[in-house]
Amino acid sequence: MDKLLIYLGENLKINDQITIYQPSILDIAKYGENHYFNVVYKICSIPSDYKSELWDLGYNYSKLDDFDLFILLTRDIGVEDTCLLLGDTISLKDMTPLVDPETHNIMLCDENTELIITRDIYIEMISFIREMHNIHPKRERAANKETLQLLVDEDRRKKIQRVKETSQEPSPGSFLLPLISSMVNSPGFKYDINSLKSLGIYAFLDSVQRIQAINTAASISAGMYSGMVDMSKNPNLLKQLNWLRDLSNEYSSSSNVRVTKTE
Structure with missing residues (x-):
């Protein structure tokens, strides 16, 4: 694959x-x-x-x-x-x-x-x-x-x-809407609402992960240089500084995550 x-x-x-x-x-x-x-x-x-x-x-x-x-x-x-x-x-x-x-x-x-x-x-x-x-x-x-x-x-x-x-909920909410809204309004996302329509579901979900990784790396970097983050006590943060890393096994959903399960 x-x-x-x-x-x-x-x-x-x-x-x-x-x-x-x-x-x-x-x-x-x-x-x-x-x-x-x-x-x-x-x-x-x-x-x-x-x-x-x-x-x-x-x-x-x-x-x-x-x-x-x-x-x-x-x-x-x-x-x-x-x-x-x-x-x-x-x-x-x-x-x-x-x-x-x-x-x-x-x-x-x-x-x-x-x-x-x-x-x-x-x-x-x-x-x-x-x-x-x-x-x-x-x-x-x-x-x-x-x-x-x-x-x-x-x-x-x-x-x-x-x-x-x-x-108790009036109707099931949208899974994609908050993700789309967040991405379209994120400075790191290169698609607008029109170009997003033709984007494949895999590339879109990957973008959600990648933007999260970029933002996390930026926050860690800022904290490190300001002295608020001690990298020696948080070795796992070194990995998160590399936002180019493979994210395939991170932020992953599970098959038991459901919108409204059809039985």
């Missing part, structure tokens, strides 16, 4: 039937950002994100594979849900889980179009989509049965609390 090509807005052609497209900011806004990000986070989820739900269905989340979860979660995801990412010909909900008679591995198959998503194809697809949206899943393992039950119960408690909090 070439991150430079993703940054430049290129799509990923996996085979003759599957291409992952990178939408622009305007594409997402016109489609509906809340639903778009709900679908993105749903298909990029890992079993750790669904501890309590899987437990209620009789699954131990720590024993479930990412691809198995993907199959479970895509039973209600159609063309209209993934059109910005997969185009207008792939309907995940219409693909049937089958076992390859030769390898005995599970796969998704559309018998009408002969489209097949194997585990390897899934990994290539979702790795690209995760990278494009700066999603770095947080995997949680349970050392024993007692810890597993505690993690499941804690997951259930948090989700019940989230539902209560969401029910």
